[in-house]
Structures are given as C-alpha cells and as structure tokens.
Amino acid sequence: xxxxxxxxxxxxxxxxxxxxxxxxxxxxxxxxxxxxxxxxxxxxxxxxxxxxxxxxxxxxxxxxxxxxxxxxxxxxxxxxxxxxxxxxxxxxxxxxxxxxxxxxxxxxxxxxxxxxxxxxxxxxxxxxxxxxxxxxxxxxxxxxxxxxxxxxxxxxxxxxxxxxxxxxxxxxxxxxxxxxxxxxxxxxxxxxxxxxxxxxxxxxxxxxxxxxxxxxxxxxxxxxxxxxxxxxxxxxxxxxxxxxxxxxxxxxxxxxxxxxxxxxxxxxxxxxxxxxxxxxxxxxxxxxxxxxxxxxxxxxxxxxxxxxxxxxxxxxxxxxxxxxxxxxxxxxxxxxxxxxxxxxxxxxxxxxxxxxxxxxxxxxxxxxxxxxxxxxxxxxxxxxxxxxxxxxxxxxxxxxxxxxxxxxxxxxxxxxxxxxxxxxxxxxxxxxxxxxxxxxxxxxxxxxxxxxxxxxxxxxxxxxxxxxxxxxxxxxxxxxxxxxxxxxxxxxxxxxxxxxxxxxxxxxxxxxxxxxxxxxxxxxxxxxxxxxxxxxxxxxxxxxxxxxxxxxxxxxxxxxxxxxxxxxxxxxxxxxxxxxxxxxxxxxxxxxxxxxxxxxxxxxxxxxxxxxxxxxxxxxxxxxxxxxxxxxxxxxxxxxxxxxxxxxxxxxxxxxxxxxxxxxxxxxxxxxxxxxxxxxxxxxxxxxxxxxxxxxxxxxxxxxxxxxxxxxxxxxxxxxxxxxxxxxxxxxxxxxxxxxxxxxxxxxxxxxxxxxxxx
Numbered sequence: 001x002x003x004x005x006x007x008x009x010x011x012x013x014x015x016x017x018x019x020x021x022x023x024x025x026x027x028x029x030x031x032x033x034x035x036x037x038x039x040x041x042x043x044x045x046x047x048x049x050x051x052x053x054x055x056x057x058x059x060x061x062x063x064x065x066x067x068x069x070x071x072x073x074x075x076x077x078x079x080x081x082x083x084x085x086x087x088x089x090x091x092x093x094x095x096x097x098x099x100x101x102x103x104x105x106x107x108x109x110x111x112x113x114x115x116x117x118x119x120x121x122x123x124x125x126x127x128x129x130x131x132x133x134x135x136x137x138x139x140x141x142x143x144x145x146x147x148x149x150x151x152x153x154x155x156x157x158x159x160x161x162x163x164x165x166x167x168x169x170x171x172x173x174x175x176x177x178x179x180x181x182x183x184x185x186x187x188x189x190x191x192x193x194x195x196x197x198x199x200x201x202x203x204x205x206x207x208x209x210x211x212x213x214x215x216x217x218x219x220x221x222x223x224x225x226x227x228x229x230x231x232x233x234x235x236x237x238x239x240x241x242x243x244x245x246x247x248x249x250x251x252x253x254x255x256x257x258x259x260x261x262x263x264x265x266x267x268x269x270x271x272x273x274x275x276x277x278x279x280x281x282x283x284x285x286x287x288x289x290x291x292x293x294x295x296x297x298x299x300x301x302x303x304x305x306x307x308x309x310x311x312x313x314x315x316x317x318x319x320x321x322x323x324x325x326x327x328x329x330x331x332x333x334x335x336x337x338x339x340x341x342x343x344x345x346x347x348x349x350x351x352x353x354x355x356x357x358x359x360x361x362x363x364x365x366x367x368x369x370x371x372x373x374x375x376x377x378x379x380x381x382x383x384x385x386x387x388x389x390x391x392x393x394x395x396x397x398x399x400x401x402x403x404x405x406x407x408x409x410x411x412x413x414x415x416x417x418x419x420x421x422x423x424x425x426x427x428x429x430x431x432x433x434x435x436x437x438x439x440x441x442x443x444x445x446x447x448x449x450x451x452x453x454x455x456x457x458x459x460x461x462x463x464x465x466x467x468x469x470x471x472x473x474x475x476x477x478x479x480x481x482x483x484x485x486x487x488x489x490x491x492x493x494x495x496x497x498x499x500x501x502x503x504x505x506x507x508x509x510x511x512x513x514x515x516x517x518x519x520x521x522x523x524x525x526x527x528x529x530x531x532x533x534x535x536x537x538x539x540x541x542x543x544x545x546x547x548x549x550x551x552x553x554x555x556x557x558x559x560x561x562x563x564x565x566x567x568x569x570x571x572x573x574x575x576x577x578x579x580x581x582x583x584x585x586x587x588x589x590x591x592x593x594x595x596x597x598x599x600x601x602x603x604x605x606x607x608x609x610x611x612x613x614x615x616x617x618x619x620x621x622x623x624x625x626x627x628x629x630x631x632x633x634x635x636x637x638x639x640x641x642x643x644x645x646x647x648x649x650x651x652x653x654x655x656x657x658x659x660x661x662x663x664x665x666x667x668x669x670x671x672x673x674x675x676x677x678x679x680x681x682x683x684x685x686x687x688x689x690x691x692x693x694x695x696x697x698x699x700x701x702x703x704x705x706x707x708x709x710x711x712x713x714x715x716x717x718x719x720x721x722x723x724x725x726x727x728x729x730x731x732x733x734x735x736x737x738x739x740x741x742x743x744x745x746x747x748x749x750x751x752x753x754x755x756x757x758x759x
Contacts, residue, residue, distance in 0.1 A: 002026065002072035006108070007094050009081035013113065016285030016293040020115045021122070028070045030081065034060055035093040037140065042148050050141050050549040054093065064097055071098050078125065080108035083345065084301055084480055085136035085539070092133050112351045113285055113295025135539040141549060142166055142531070146522065149560055150515070158510060158570045159592050161740070167477050168488045169515055170528045174470060175462060175495055176504045176512040183619035185458035191219035192454060193228060195403060196447040197237065197396065199438045204447060207396050207403035214402070225451045228401070232449065235399035239442040247389040251415040253305035253335035254347035254379040257479030258472040260300070263378070265465040268370050272464050272483040274725050276300065278371045279348070288355075288363050295351055296360065297375055301480040302345035303472075305335040307379075311346070315353045315383040327385050327414060335382070349379040381419035388412040392435045396444060407435040461501035475529035493740050493755045505756075506597040506615075510570055510590075518563040522556055574600065577621055583609045590621065599623055631657065638664045677702060678720040679730045686710045690718050690730075719743055726750040 003026050008014060011029040018027055035054040037043035045051040056064060071077060079094055081087035095105045106125035111117060143166050150164040193209040209228070211217050219225050255263070257276075264275040279300035285293030312332030319328045335347075350372070357373040364372060388411040396403040410416065462470060468482050477485050489495050494508035504512065521527045531552070537543035568575065574589035579599070581588055586603035590613075599621070601609040611623040634643040636656040643654045643666070656662040675692035681704045688706035693713075703713040716732035723731060723745040731743040731754065745752040 002070075002074035004076040004078060005067075005071050005074050005098075006078040006080060007067065007091075008110075009087060009090055010280075010284055012281070012284040012293075013110075016113045016295060017118065019292040019294075020118045025078070026070045026074075028067055029063075030067070030090055030094060031060075031063055033057060033086070033090055033093070034064060034097060037144050042144065044141050044144055046553065049546045050553070052137055052141055052144075056097075067094070067098060071100075071103075075100075075103050076106070077103060078106045078108050078122070079128070080110055080121075082301070083109040083111060083299060085132055085139070086480065088129055088132040089136040089140075092128055095128060110299075111345055112298040113283065113293075114351045117295075117351070131541045132539050134545045135535050138538055138545045138548060139535055142552065145553065145556070150519070150563075153560075153563055153567060154511060154514070156569070156571075157514065157567050159507070162507075162511060163492055164511070164515060164523075165488060166522070166531075167481065167528060168485050168492075169512075169523045170476055170525060171467070171471060171485050172489050172494050172504065172508055172512050173516060173523055174474075174476075174525065175467070175489070175502045176509060178459060178462060179504050179509075180619070182458040182461065183617065187455040187457070189221055190454050190456065191222065191225040192452050193219065193225060193232075194450045194452075195232075195237070196450070197403075197405070198445045198447055199239065199436050199442055201436045201438065203434065203436055205394075205405050205407070205435050207394065207405040209401055210404050211402040213400050217401070222451075222453065229449055229451060232398050232401060232446075237396045237398040237403065237444045237446060239394055239438055239440060239444055240397040240402075241395040242438065242440050243391075243393045243395075245391055246411060247391055249387045249389060249414075249416075250333075251381045251384060251386075251419070252378070254307060254349045254382050255375060256303045256305060256347060257301050258303070258468050258482060260348050260375065261468050261482060262465040263374060264371060265463065265468075267374065269724065270367070270371070271486070271724060272468060273487045274367070275371065276483045278367050279375075281368060282372055282375075286360070286363055286368065288360065294355075296355060296372055298347070298349050298351060299345050300348050302347060303479050304337050304345055305347045306337060307334065307346050307349060307382075311349060311353070311379075312383055315380055318353045318356075319380065319384055323384070323417065326412075327417065329383060329385060333383055347379070348375055350376045353380055377419040381415040384415035384418060385412075387414035387416045394435060394438075405435060409434060461498075461503060463501050464497075467502060474525050475532050476525065478532065490755050491739075491742075491753065493742075496756055497754065507592070510575070510592065510597065513575075514567055514570075518567050519556070519559050522559065573602075576602070579621065579623065581607060581609050583607055588623075636662060636664050637666070638662055677718050679718040680720075681706070681710060681712055682729050683710055683712045686712070688712075690714075692717070714746070716744075716746075718746075723747070723750060723752050725752040 003024065006017065006021070006025040006027045008017065008027065008029050009032065011031060014027045014029055021027070034057060036057050037052055038055050039058075043053045045053060077095070077098055079091035081090040081094070091107055105128065107128050108121050108125050110121050146164060146166040151162065154162040154164060195207050195209070196204055197207055198204045209217065219228065260279065261272045261275050264270045265272065270278070279297065282296045283298070283300050285295050287293050309332065312334070316328055316332060353376070357369065357376055360372065361369055389408055390411045391406065391408045394405040396405065460466070464486055467486065471477050471482060471485065489508075490497065493505070494511060495502045495504050515523050534543055534548050538545055538548065570590070570592045574591035577588050577590055577599070579588040580586070581601040581603065584601060584603050584607040586601050586607060588599050588609075589602050591598060591600050597613075599611045599613050601607040611625070613621050613623050616622055630645040632643050632645060632654065634654065635641065636643055636658065639656060639658050639662045641656055641658040641662065644657050646653055646655045654666040656664040677690045677692065679690040681688040681690060683704070686704065686706060688704040688710050690702050690712070691705055693701055693703050699715075701713055701715050702718055704710040714732065716734060718730045718732055721731050721743065722729055726745060726747050728745050728747050728750065730746065731752075732746050733741070734744045735741045739755070741756055743754040743756065
C-alpha cells in the first residue's frame with residue numbers, strides 16, 4: 001500500500017512540508033489550477049443551470065499523470081491547496097481527477113507553514129467545502145459570461161484583441177470618472193493669512209487666521225485679504241485661551257491584504273503585484289540557519305484583523321524583553337473585524353515574533369527583508385502600549401478676528417517607537433514646533449503678517465495604493481484579486497502609470513464610455529459591490545447559486561442583445577467631435593484603426609482628411625499637424641530625385657521624394673542616425689550612452705557611443721526608466737500581435753511589463 005498522498009498548490013511548499021512531515025507522506029504539487037473553463041468557447045451551459053463545463057487545462061497533463069502515479073493504490077489523499085475559494089476549487093478538481101472506489105479525501109488548511117501549525121492542520125482535517133466551491137464556481141461563471149460575451153463586441157466595434165472584465169472594467173470606470181472630474185475641475189481662488197507672534201517668552205510661533213466674530217472665515221480674494229489686514233493693524237492680539245491635553249493613541253491592527261499592499265506601495269515602492277509575490281515567498285518558506293525552509297508569515301490573502309491568543313501572548317513576551325514593561329500590555333489587544341469581513345484567516349503576521357528582522361536578515365534578499373520587516377513591525381506594534389501625545393493649542397484674539405496655533409510633543413512613544421503608518425502621520429507629528437509657555441490673557445506682539453494666495457486643487461489621480469483603498473472601501477473585488485485587477489487594466493493597455501498615478505489613455509476612455517452606456521448596471525460600482533456580497537452569501541450557504549446567476553443573466557442578456565445593434569462602432573462611424581474638417585467642413589469623428597485612435601472626416605471616402613490628436617488638460621481634443629518631412633542632399637539610387645527623411649514603425653528612414661512613382665527606400669547610415677535614447681550605458685565603468693544605430697543589413701539596433709571600446713548592444717529600444725521590481729537601470733520597448741506595445745525589464749528573471757499605447 002502506498003503512503004498517504006498530500007497535495008499542495010505550490011511546488012515551493014513541498015520542501016517546507018517535507019521538513020516537518022518527513023517520510024510519512026508523499027507530497028505533490030498541482031502547480032496552480034488543474035481544470036478550468038475551455039479557452040476557445042463559452043464553457044457555460046446556460047440552459048442547464050449555468051453549469052460550468054470544466055476541462056483539464058492544456059499543458060497540465062504531465063502534472064496530472066504525476067499526481068495519479070503518486071496516488072498509486074493509497075486510499076488516503078490529503079488536499080491542501082491554499083485556504084481560499086481558488087484553493088477550494090483546486091482541491092475539488094484534484095479529488096475528481098484522483099477519484100477511486102474506497103479512496104478518502106481530507107481537506108487540509110495551512111494558515112501558516114510552521115511545524116506546530118502544520119501538524120495541527122494535519123490532525124484537524126475537514127471535508128471538502130461545497131459552499132466555498134459553489135461561490136468560486138459562481139464567480140468563475142459570472143466572469144466568463146461577461147468576458148466571453150462582451151469582449152467580442154469590443155472586437156467588432158472597437159479593435160481586435162480587446163477585453164472586458166466584470167471587475168476590472170469597474171476599476172477602469174473609477175479611474176476614468178476621476179480623470180473626467182479632474183478635466184472638469186475649475187480652480188477657485190482663496191487666501192490665507194498667518195501671523196508670526198511673539199510673547200514674553202520665546203520661541204516666536206505661527207498662528208493661522210481662522211474665524212471672524214466666532215464664525216468660520218473664508219477669504220475669497222486679495223481685496224478681502226487687504227481689508228482684513230487693515231482691520232488687524234489697529235488691534236493688539238491677545239492670547240485669549242490656552243488648552244493643554246494629553247491624547248492617547250492606539251496602534252493600528254495587523255495587516256489585512258489591502259492594508260499590506262497600501263503600506264508596501266507607499267513605503268517600499270513595491271507594486272501590488274510584487275507585494276503579493278514576495279509575501280507568497282515568505283509564506284511558503286525561507287531556508288533559515290538550519291538550512292530547512294520555514295514559513296515566516298501567515299497566509300497573505302485575508303481581510304480579517306483577527307489574531308490568535310498564542311501569537312498575541314508571544315508578542316507581549318518579546319516586547320517585555322526587547323522594549324521593557326512600560327511598552328508592554330497586561331493582556332493582549334484584539335481588534336474587531338468590520339461587518340461582512342470573512343474571518344476564515346488571521347491577519348497577516350509573522351508566524352513567530354521571535355523571528356525578528358535582525359535574526360532572519362542573513363537569509364532574505366532585499367525585497368523579502370523589506371516586506372517582512374514591515375509585517376513584523378506592524379504586528380508587534382499592535383501589541384504595544386499606547387502613545388501619549390501632549391497637545392497645546394492657543395486661541396489668539398485680534399479685534400473681531402481669531403487666530404489659532406497648535407503644537408505637540410510625544411510624552412511617551414509607546415508603539416511609535418517601532419512603527420507608524422502613513423494613516424497616522426497627519427494626526428501625530430513629533431516634529432511640530434513647540435509653543436512657548438504663556439498664560440491666558442497675555443498681550444502678544446506681531447512680528448509679521450503673511451497673506452498668501454491659493455487656488456483649490458482638483459481631485460488627485462489614483463496611485464496603486466489609493467486605488468486599492470478605493471476598491472476595498474467600495475467592496476470591489478476581494479483580497480486575492482486586488483493585485484490582479486491593477487495589473488490587468490494595465491496589461492489591457494487601457495491605462496498608463498504616469499509618475500506613479502493611473503491615467504486612462506484614449507483606448508481606456510473609449511472602451512469605458514461604450515461599456516457604461518450599453519451596460520450601465522453590470523459595470524457600476526454598486527452593482528459589482530452587491531455581487532461580491534452575494535458571492536459571500538453563497539460561501540456561507542445563505543444564498544443559491546442558480547438564483548443568483550439567473551438574476552444577473554436575464555437583464556445582462558437584454559443589454560447584450562441591444563448592444564449588438566446599438567453599440568457605436570468606433571471602427572466605422574466613430575464618436576462625433578466638435579471639430580469641423582478643414583477641407584470639406586464635415587464633422588470630424590474620433591475613430592480607431594490598426595495604429596490606435598485618430599481623427600477622420602465623416603465625409604469619407606469622398607474626403608480622406610485624417611489627423612493624429614492629443615487631449616489637453618481639460619480633455620478637449622486638439623488635432624496634431626504632421627511633422628514636415630526633411631529633404632536631404634542625397635539622391636535616389638533609382639531615379640535621381642532628392643531623398644527625404646520619413647518616420648516609420650522602426651524609426652527614421654530615407655525615401656524617394658518621387659513616391660508613389662518611385663518607391664525606393666534606404667536605411668539611414670549608422671553614422672547619420674545615432675539618435676540618442678537618453679539611456680546611460682549599463683556596463684560597469686562605462687560612461688557612454690545608448691544611441692540608435694543601423695546594422696549592415698539595414699536593421700535598427702541600439703549600441704554604446706564608446707564602441708568599439710564598449711561592445712554593449714541590444715535589438716530592442718531602451719527607455720530611460722528604471723524597473724520598479726528589480727531596479728534595472730532601464731526598460732526596453734517591445735511589441736507583439738497578441739500583447740501589443742509594452743515596456744519590459746531586460747532582466748529575463750524579473751518579468752516586469754508595463755503596457756502603453758503607441759502614439
């Protein structure tokens with residue numbers, strides 16, 4: 001009889017588990033999903049209760065064969081994919097593949113990969129969870145119905161290869177609506193007046209004018225500001241009121257997935273995707289001093305702030321030892337989850353707080369160390385004493401007007417000695433200037449009044465961190481999907497990350513407008529949020545999957561049927577603009593061609609006027625006149641006419657001015673191109689730059705200006721932008737039919753991609 005088989009999801013876990021389970025089990029990995037809906041058809045039997053038609057994933061036959069061979073004649077199979085909906089689906093599909101008369105299947109949930117947790121999980125097995133599997137199936141069916149029935153519409157109406165997603169399209173809508181709000185924003189002028197005061201004792205301090213006759217004061221323009229300054233000049237300010245108090249501040253709870261991503265993006269400059277990749281490594285196991293892998297953090301996909309009693313007590317013990325009893329608590333601090341939070345997992349925390357960052361540092365790479373330290377500090381701080389903040393505020397009266405001044409200092413740092421989140425930095429400022437020790441009713445001297453003009457600012461674009469926060473607060477997606485949502489909308493070339501902030505490009509605007517107009521409910525924030533709640537109800541057996549899917553599909557199908565005929569074709573008619581054709585005065589339309597969006601006269605084919613365009617800061621379309629072609633002193637080898645410099649897909653080239661009668665073209669000589677890329681040569685000890693060159697066969701490549709002393713050369717165009725994942729000094733431009741245009745990291749082991757629309 002074969003040994004019992006333990007099946008996990010990731011091959012990385014196998015080594016960690018073998019360390020603790022020894023030779024008692026055979027351990028195999030599914031390497032992700034084994035079954036899924038087919039790639040080339042809908043794969044959902046709508047008439048038969050929306051039954052998903054799963055099949056083995058192409059390329060997984062070798063893994064499946066290995067699993068069957070390992071199972072052999074054993075009658076016990078332990079299924080231990082990740083403890084979430086996707087993991088549950090993998091467990092069910094594995095059981096279907098390995099099903100055999102008399103064979104028993106046990107579900108194992110590893111929330112952390114430590115010896116104690118692993119052994120406890122192996123003796124606390126459960127059966128497969130049909131409710132969690134139903135919730136996963138329903139989500140998969142919903143995503144497939146939207147993706148496979150809306151995406152072909154976009155292919156026909158807009159551009160081939162586009163896609164719509166049930167959740168990511170809502171994220172795109174959020175980004176587009178923010179951009180429209182920015183474009184529509186009209187700044188308003190306002191003024192502030194501050195004063196530098198001096199009392200009987202130093203230091204001088206700054207006060208801000210806030211009220212007039214005890215009512216909030218708004219200064220709309222310079223005239224009003226000057227009148228106020230005149231009023232102030234005839235009065236002596238008096239310190240009317242002094243308020244002193246000590247504020248107690250509690251630490252934040254340990255990380256949920258979204259909070260981990262937000263803090264990692266802000267503090268470490270990691271992307272959400274990179275955060276989850278590194279967290280997965282820490283969860284699955286790192287080889288420590290004994291050379292054996294140990295899971296350093298708990299499962300990283302969770303929206304719960306719950307922690308175990310053991311973990312909290314262990315933290316208190318370390319705090320006592322490391323910081324002293326003043327920083328510790330008498331009993332653990334526990335945090336309440338928000339309403340509707342899934343509580344299957346604990347918060348993200350270190351599996352042992354005694355694995356301090358200093359202790360594990362020799363065994364972690366820089367990314368792993370940075371993220372582990374963040375997780376460790378946040379969790380440990382959550383069990384530390386409150387911070388005590390001394391706050392002092394002054395109320396200064398000057399005639400009808402009231403100024404306020406405030407200062408603070410930390411009386412006792414408590415948890416701030418270890419960790420401070422950006423969420424609390426605005427409310428706790430240890431660097432605030434100190435106010436002098438003055439008594440009430442003290443006359444003050446004004447050193448200087450300082451009036452300043454300001455203008456209101458538009459709402460900011462979303463960063464990765466603020467978009468994750470927005471998705472979480474609106475109930476869009478779940479902890480396991482945030483990183484995927486963010487990467488998908490970029491991979492689909494709908495948005496660009498400009499200086500760290502999401503900005504929709506033309507394709508994103510066009511797709512969003514069509515989807516919102518033709519499917520107003522399906523791609524709304526409220527509808528998507530309610531659907532997430534319904535999926536949670538499926539998991540808790542409080543709802544029925546078929547009822548949910550039918551309630552979704554019936555109105556969706558009506559929208560779909562109408563969109564087939566009513567959705568505007570951007571390939572054909574296009575969006576009408578406010579512009580008139582300079583050649584025939586017909587309306588100019590915005591269309592999409594094989595090279596992206598462009599402007600074209602609606603009088604086509606009689607009028608063939610076209611132009612590229614840009615949008616200004618108000619979103620107004622501005623046609624771009626084509627660059628003048630430069631005539632050179634070279635002549636055509638075939639007809640003798642002057643050659644001109646033209647711009648093509650691969651850069652500059654020479655073409656005969658006699659076109660179309662003569663179609664002769666010629667590559668630019670390497671010495672004549674040399675077009676700078678702005679990228680420094682990446683070779684060590686080389687101070688050259690990378691420029692565009694042309695090979696003897698006329699193919700463009702990029703090489704160092706110090707050639708032949710430096711032989712660095714690449715075929716892809718380098719871009720002066722560091723890789724956010726591995727810190728490569730540059731990225732390269734790539735383009736494929738399937739994926740389109742994107743920037744990629746030249747380091748093949750990194751795999752970073754950043755999609756963009758070619759201009």
